[in-house]
Amino acid sequence: MTEVPNAGRVHQEPDAAANGATQxxxxxxxxxxxxxxxxRFVETRNPALREELVGLHxxxxxxxxxxFRNRGEPLEDLVQVGTIGLLKAIDRFDLERxxxxxxxxxxxxxxxxKRHFRxxxxxxxxxxRLQELNLSLNKVVAxxxxxxxxxxxxAEIATKARLPEEEVLEGYAVVSLDAPAGGExxxxxxxxxxxxxxxxxxxxxxxALGPLIAGLPERxxxxxxxxxxxxxxxxxxxxxxxxxxxxxSRLLNRTLAVLREGLLEDExxx
Amino acid sequence: xTSTVHLEIPASGAYLAVVRAAATGLAAQLExxxxxxxxxxxxxxxxxxxxxxRRGSATTLNVAxxxxxxxxxVDVSIEAPxxxxxxxxxxxxxxxxxxxxxxxxxxxxxxxxWLSFRKAGGRG
Numbered sequence: 326m327t328e329v330p331n332a333g334r335v336h337q338e339p340d341a342a343a344n345g346a347t348q349x350x351x352x353x354x355x356x357x358x359x360x361x362x363x364x365r366f367v368e369t370r371n372p373a374l375r376e377e378l379v380g381l382h383x384x385x386x387x388x389x390x391x392x393f394r395n396r397g398e399p400l401e402d403l404v405q406v407g408t409i410g411l412l413k414a415i416d417r418f419d420l421e422r423x424x425x426x427x428x429x430x431x432x433x434x435x436x437x438x439k440r441h442f443r444x445x446x447x448x449x450x451x452x453x454r455l456q457e458l459n460l461s462l463n464k465v466v467a468x469x470x471x472x473x474x475x476x477x478x479x480a481e482i483a484t485k486a487r488l489p490e491e492e493v494l495e496g497y498a499v500v501s502l503d504a505p506a507g508g509e510x511x512x513x514x515x516x517x518x519x520x521x522x523x524x525x526x527x528x529x530x531x532x533a534l535g536p537l538i539a540g541l542p543e544r545x546x547x548x549x550x551x552x553x554x555x556x557x558x559x560x561x562x563x564x565x566x567x568x569x570x571x572x573x574s575r576l577l578n579r580t581l582a583v584l585r586e587g588l589l590e591d592e593x594x595x
Numbered sequence: 596x597t598s599t600v601h602l603e604i605p606a607s608g609a610y611l612a613v614v615r616a617a618a619t620g621l622a623a624q625l626e627x628x629x630x631x632x633x634x635x636x637x638x639x640x641x642x643x644x645x646x647x648x649r650r651g652s653a654t655t656l657n658v659a660x661x662x663x664x665x666x667x668x669v670d671v672s673i674e675a676p677x678x679x680x681x682x683x684x685x686x687x688x689x690x691x692x693x694x695x696x697x698x699x700x701x702x703x704x705x706x707x708x709w710l711s712f713r714k715a716g717g718r719g
Contacts, residue, residue, distance in 0.1 A: 476631070478626045478629070479623035479626075490623060494623060553687075553691055556694070559630050559633065560630065577637070578636075578637070584687075
């Protein structure tokens with residue numbers, strides 16, 4: 326997190342990245358198969374083909390995401406971000422270009438990852454005081470929820486933490502959206518979610534979110550489903566998955582941020 | 596008695612943090628619980644993002660927070676002279692909004708697109 330993103334280095338070796346990806350996991354990308362898929366995708370724009378292309382090139386995203394992992398973000402989040410770049414590359418790829426897709430896609434994926442860190446720049450600079458505040462609030466909220474059997478109000482948190490409400494509110498943004506990751510990650514939930522998948526997918530395809538949702542880690546998809554379709558509260562989901570409510574909140578907010586990425590292009594205050 | 600807070604921001608996603616922060620502060624006054632506030636923030640984000648995605652040439656986004664007893668109503672609107680489509684009910688966005696709030700409405704009139712929702716607090 327202390328390191329400033331090195332803008333130049335990653336950019337210069339897309340071919341190396343591509344090669345690395347093809348060797349990764351002993352799972353080589355069959356180029357003929359990929360070409361054929363692309364040909365059919367360009368003709369039909371069939372979301373199922375798009376999804377297959379995403380799956381085929383996921384090792385490339387994972388490979389590139391790993392290069393950014395020492396900056397305090399969980400790898401799985403980086404893979405999500407990288408997948409957005411992959412989707413953009415898939416949609417824009419032109420078969421007429423005499424270039425391998427992986428070579429073409431690498432700068433787009435890396436660009437997405439860099440943008441992610443740039444956008445989060447302020448979060449990375451969250452002062453130590455706020456980070457500590459966040460940690461102590463986490464604890465207070467968890468304790469209070471236990472004590473009173475429901476989610477506490479801001480006033481209750483303030484009383485318990487002996488802090489002015491203003492300060493609790495100040496800590497809120499950090500807590501809910503940009504809490505430093507770490508420590509709390511429970512093992513991924515690997516239950517099957519067939520029925521849940523179906524109701525998500527029914528909407529997905531209309532909303533063109535299909536590949537993005539399909540690209541989410543299973544636990545995030547499950548949380549998405551339980552909260553938005555299953556009518557469960559964050560606390561109920563937390564109990565069911567064996568993680569804290571704050572953690573559910575964080576995963577939910579992150580997932581939504583990823584899903585919304587495509588909607589609004591690059592914007593900065595000014 | 597209802598109090599209302601108006602916010603006008605540039606039509607850019609970069610200002611959504613301000614809209615969320617205002618919602619959080621107001622909901623705290625209404626004694627929303629921590630989780631209710633989180634839901635509210637998600638709803639605010641979603642409504643604003645959906646309208647910004649339809650902004651066309653609009654330059655500002657308007658948000659009105661109406662505080663009434665333990666309930667908050669949020670009206671988000673944007674100029675849409677080109678009569679953009681309101682949010683369809685079979686979208687994921689609509690699903691999010693209705694799961695996070697007690698009632699959602701969309702409206703398109705007098706050259707503006709509106710998304711409004713109501714959320715009551717204090718139920719734990």
